[in-house]
Amino acid sequence: MTSSEKENWVALVILLLGSWTLAMAEVTYDGRSLIIDGQRKILFSGSIHYPRSTPQMWPALISKAKEGGLDVIQTYVFWNLHEPQFGQYDFSGRYDLVRFIKEIQVQGLYVCLRIGPYIESEWTYGGFPFWLHDVPAIVYRTDNQPFKLYMQNFTTKIVSMMQSEGLYASQGGPIILSQIENEYQNVEKAFGEDGSRYVQWAAEMAVGLKTGVPWLMCKQTDAPDPLINTCNGMRCGETFTGPNSPNKPAFWTENWTSFYQVYGGEPYIRSAEDIAFHVTLFIARKNGSYVNYYMYHGGTNLGRTSSSYVITSYYDQAPLDEYGLLRQPKWGHLKELHAAIKSCSTTLLEGKQSNFSLGQLQEGYVFEEEGKCVAFLVNNDHVKMFTVQFRNRSYELPSKSISILPDCQNVTFNTATVNTKSNRRMTSTIQTFSSADKWEQFQDVIPNFDQTTLISNSLLEQMNVTKDKSDYLWYTLRFEHNLSCSESKLTAQSAAHVTHAFADGTYLGGAHGSHDVKSFTTQVPLKLNEGTNNISILSVMVGLPDAGAFLERRFAGLTAVEIQCSEESYDLTNSTWGYQVGLLGEQLEIYEEKSNSSIQWSPLGNTCNQTLTWYKTAFDSPKGDEPVALNLESMGKGQAWVNGESIGRYWISFHDSKGQPSQTLYHVPRSFLKDIGNSLVLFEEEGGNPLHISLDTISSTNIS
Numbered sequence: 001m002t003s004s005e006k007e008n009w010v011a012l013v014i015l016l017l018g019s020w021t022l023a024m025a026e027v028t029y030d031g032r033s034l035i036i037d038g039q040r041k042i043l044f045s046g047s048i049h050y051p052r053s054t055p056q057m058w059p060a061l062i063s064k065a066k067e068g069g070l071d072v073i074q075t076y077v078f079w080n081l082h083e084p085q086f087g088q089y090d091f092s093g094r095y096d097l098v099r100f101i102k103e104i105q106v107q108g109l110y111v112c113l114r115i116g117p118y119i120e121s122e123w124t125y126g127g128f129p130f131w132l133h134d135v136p137a138i139v140y141r142t143d144n145q146p147f148k149l150y151m152q153n154f155t156t157k158i159v160s161m162m163q164s165e166g167l168y169a170s171q172g173g174p175i176i177l178s179q180i181e182n183e184y185q186n187v188e189k190a191f192g193e194d195g196s197r198y199v200q201w202a203a204e205m206a207v208g209l210k211t212g213v214p215w216l217m218c219k220q221t222d223a224p225d226p227l228i229n230t231c232n233g234m235r236c237g238e239t240f241t242g243p244n245s246p247n248k249p250a251f252w253t254e255n256w257t258s259f260y261q262v263y264g265g266e267p268y269i270r271s272a273e274d275i276a277f278h279v280t281l282f283i284a285r286k287n288g289s290y291v292n293y294y295m296y297h298g299g300t301n302l303g304r305t306s307s308s309y310v311i312t313s314y315y316d317q318a319p320l321d322e323y324g325l326l327r328q329p330k331w332g333h334l335k336e337l338h339a340a341i342k343s344c345s346t347t348l349l350e351g352k353q354s355n356f357s358l359g360q361l362q363e364g365y366v367f368e369e370e371g372k373c374v375a376f377l378v379n380n381d382h383v384k385m386f387t388v389q390f391r392n393r394s395y396e397l398p399s400k401s402i403s404i405l406p407d408c409q410n411v412t413f414n415t416a417t418v419n420t421k422s423n424r425r426m427t428s429t430i431q432t433f434s435s436a437d438k439w440e441q442f443q444d445v446i447p448n449f450d451q452t453t454l455i456s457n458s459l460l461e462q463m464n465v466t467k468d469k470s471d472y473l474w475y476t477l478r479f480e481h482n483l484s485c486s487e488s489k490l491t492a493q494s495a496a497h498v499t500h501a502f503a504d505g506t507y508l509g510g511a512h513g514s515h516d517v518k519s520f521t522t523q524v525p526l527k528l529n530e531g532t533n534n535i536s537i538l539s540v541m542v543g544l545p546d547a548g549a550f551l552e553r554r555f556a557g558l559t560a561v562e563i564q565c566s567e568e569s570y571d572l573t574n575s576t577w578g579y580q581v582g583l584l585g586e587q588l589e590i591y592e593e594k595s596n597s598s599i600q601w602s603p604l605g606n607t608c609n610q611t612l613t614w615y616k617t618a619f620d621s622p623k624g625d626e627p628v629a630l631n632l633e634s635m636g637k638g639q640a641w642v643n644g645e646s647i648g649r650y651w652i653s654f655h656d657s658k659g660q661p662s663q664t665l666y667h668v669p670r671s672f673l674k675d676i677g678n679s680l681v682l683f684e685e686e687g688g689n690p691l692h693i694s695l696d697t698i699s700s701t702n703i704s
């Protein structure tokens with residue numbers, strides 16, 4: 001290096017260091033709020049989970065969140081995506097956490113990083129990689145040496161990654177908060193003393209990572225110092241018992257904008273007015289200074305990522321819908337609320353709060369400092385509007401509403417008065433798939449006992465056999481019978497989610513459980529042959545469980561099988577069973593664009609009640625950039641792939657109490673598509689008609 005080169009080099013380093021030092025922010029807190037660079041803040045935050053959308057969608061989602069008045073984007077970290085095998089990491093594509101955080105930074109927002117690494121989140125296995133299950137003597141989420149080792153290993157990995165990218169606010173990055181564990185209080189009692197020791201350990205472990213920004217424990221009343229305990233729920237303005245120390249602020253980390261939906265369930269619609277009421281109450285009554293919308297954008301549970309029975313579309317009712325479109329009036333009403341609060345945030349943060357009664361069900365909150373004054377007038381009456389007197393003026397308060405008076409005089413916002421126009425989502429059918437000659441099919445194979453290699457004299461637990469490599473596990477049996485018996489039936493009890501029973505390659509029937517009914521019985525008539533009968537039962541899971549204590553001990557799969565012939569009954573529970581993990585089509589990766597060329601696809605045959613059938617066709621991408629979805633209403637249950645990318649499980653045949661499927665439209669992210677010749681592959685379990693599928697674009701239109 002010449003000396004002038006050296007000077008340039010030194011100058012560059014100084015320049016870089018300079019800008020780095022300038023951007024570094026100290027993040028602390030006190031009893032009122034988070035303090036960033038010496039300034040107290042009221043922060044509006046929204047959950048957007050990076051793997052539930054695509055990198056191509058992230059910039060627009062984040063900018064719509066910013067325009068909606070958010071300051072912070074909150075996300076979980078998804079351990080099972082990032083470490084599918086111990087020590088093998090994946091941070092590519094949708095899993096590119098660093099890219100997601102940098103995109104948020106570019107747009108000038110903060111990040112709350114909820115590492116967990118247990119996350120629940122209606123995500124398969126609560127975010128745990130399944131290999132944890134096979135760690136000897138492991139007990140998850142308690143004072144258990146093996147578990148703590150792996151938890152610390154992954155948490156450290158993520159924190160180091162963030163640190164090496166300079167992403168903590170203490171380094172000039174956008175991350176102002178991180179979370180360890182998740183709603184642990186729900187399970188703590190089950191672990192007794194070990195539970196409390198674990199909370200202490202987790203807190204110390206996290207703090208020891210020296211991120212330079214505060215850590216949270218949500219729904220953990222006794223979160224050890226200096227961790228902040230926070231509230232999750234629908235009504236934290238009513239339910240939160242408060243910070244566990246006068247030096248900690250009141251944070252609401254999950255204010256549910258809707259609720260997740262399960263197959264067989266109906267959407268949970270939470271109105272814009274109701275959300276606005278509870279957010280405002282939390283700020284007024286609980287001195288709340290951080291509110292996170294769970295979810296602000298839910299997105300799509302692509303692949304097999306949803307937990308038991310949870311539908312593929314996630315929190316579609318959030319302010320940004322599944323496709324990232326504004327859901328009005330929710331988005332606009334909350335934007336106005338954020339602006340009203342921001343217009344007086346200094347007074348809220350620096351002022352002294354007092355409260356007073358305005359009627360039997362009416363109350364007021366005032367924040368005052370140096371001649372400045374903010375008032376909240378609350379009408380808790382769910383039915384009647386009410387006129388209150390406040391400082392010699394009268395105010396009409398609609399039922400169940402709060403008026404915000406940033407100057408203690410003029411109402412700039414009332415939670416029940418919606419000025420934003422509603423919109424409605426529209427679907428336009430771009431293409432149908434009704435010509436049979438455009439389809440091919442492949443019949444999956446029903447294995448017989450003789451074709452299986454894993455044999456056991458009992459019914460094995462499903463997850464331990466499949467290792468979650470597939471939703472499907474075949475239980476096969478050779479049943480020798482001496483008499484022919486016309487009045488016979490097969491009964492199978494299951495702790496998985498769906499059962500399909502076959503005898504000698506013929507479908508006998510099936511049954512399924514539901515999110516709330518964990519165990520169910522399949523009973524189907526069966527014609528027994530004299531001699532050998534090949535019984536094959538397909539046990540299906542629709543996602544692994546995601547919650548509760550002792551997740552590692554959860555049992556799924558068949559629990560008892562019996563054949564009845566006239567008066568005789570044969571208990572087959574402890575017979576010799578042969579097992580096959582997954583389907584032939586899965587082994588062949590038939591859904592891959594460049595799948596094994598030896599696969600013999602056939603022309604489309606009878607489309608009625610064809611079980612275990614793969615269907616394949618091709619289509620061109622709809623023009624423009626509107627979101628794309630497949631309408632799968634004519635199908636039964638299965639999974640769909642576009643260009644080898646799974647767009648999730650579908651389950652049309654499971655109807656809700658009104659007789660409707662829980663989800664018929666399945667999002668195909670634009671970035672999965674090429675202009676022409678996209679491959680579409682479906683695996684249909686129980687029978688459906690692919691000729692009535694359509695490809696739709698999604699848009700929204702104002703309703704006046």
Ligand SMILES: *[C@@H]1O[C@H](CO)[C@@H](O)[C@H](O)[C@H]1NC(C)=O
Binds near residue numbers: 152
């Ligand atoms: C995790 O464990 C592996 C294997 O023991 C080790 O190589 C690695 O350094 C650990 N990572 C962290 C971040 O502790």
Ligand SMILES: *[C@@H]1O[C@H](CO)[C@@H](O)[C@H](O)[C@H]1NC(C)=O
Binds near residue numbers: 242286351352353
């Ligand atoms: C809110 O802050 C005021 C001080 O400004 C305090 O007197 C009051 O108890 C706090 N309310 C709650 C619910 O923490």
Ligand SMILES: *[C@@H]1O[C@H](CO)[C@@H](O)[C@H](O)[C@H]1NC(C)=O
Binds near residue numbers: 357
């Ligand atoms: C003020 O709030 C406190 C705490 O919620 C409550 O106990 C008290 O009754 C309120 N005072 C009035 C006058 O409403």
Ligand SMILES: *[C@@H]1O[C@H](CO)[C@@H](O)[C@H](O)[C@H]1NC(C)=O
Binds near residue numbers: 392
């Ligand atoms: C309200 O009016 C009364 C009587 O006119 C007056 O004495 C009082 O100061 C007024 N209060 C406020 C807050 O303006």
Ligand SMILES: *[C@@H]1O[C@H](CO)[C@@H](O)[C@H](O)[C@H]1NC(C)=O
Binds near residue numbers: 407409410
């Ligand atoms: C509040 O309303 C009064 C009259 O109603 C008006 O004179 C005043 O300018 C308003 N203040 C603000 C901040 O808009």
Ligand SMILES: *[C@@H]1O[C@H](CO)[C@@H](O)[C@H](O)[C@H]1NC(C)=O
Binds near residue numbers: 461464465
């Ligand atoms: C899981 O399967 C292995 C054999 O693959 C067996 O040794 C182990 O006992 C099983 N564990 C459970 C919990 O069933």
Ligand SMILES: *[C@@H]1O[C@H](CO)[C@@H](O)[C@H](O)[C@H]1NC(C)=O
Binds near residue numbers: 480481482
């Ligand atoms: C069928 O007959 C054979 C020979 O009589 C006997 O050993 C076997 O137990 C019988 N099987 C059943 C299922 O009844």
Ligand SMILES: *[C@@H]1O[C@H](CO)[C@@H](O)[C@H](O)[C@H]1NC(C)=O
Binds near residue numbers: 532
């Ligand atoms: C049962 O399976 C065996 C082995 O695949 C096969 O040879 C036999 O024909 C099957 N029996 C019937 C009745 O289908």
Ligand SMILES: *[C@@H]1O[C@H](CO)[C@@H](O)[C@H](O)[C@H]1NC(C)=O
Binds near residue numbers: 571
């Ligand atoms: C099957 O075997 C297990 C373990 O040996 C035993 O506990 C159970 O009672 C048996 N079930 C039946 C139906 O025979």
Ligand SMILES: *[C@@H]1O[C@H](CO)[C@@H](O)[C@H](O)[C@H]1NC(C)=O
Binds near residue numbers: 597599
């Ligand atoms: C393709 O499938 C055939 C038959 O199942 C198999 O023998 C062959 O190894 C496969 N080839 C590849 C490249 O996977």
Ligand SMILES: *[C@@H]1O[C@H](CO)[C@@H](O)[C@H](O)[C@H]1NC(C)=O
Binds near residue numbers: 608609
């Ligand atoms: C298809 O299956 C359903 C339910 O098992 C049955 O009701 C229906 O008749 C079947 N349709 C045809 C065409 O086989």
Ligand SMILES: CC(=O)N[C@H]1CO[C@H](CO)[C@@H](O)[C@@H]1O
Binds near residue numbers: 232234235236256259
């Ligand atoms: C804490 C809280 O408000 N929990 C509520 C969250 O929403 C569910 C579903 O509506 C309610 O059942 C809970 O009470």
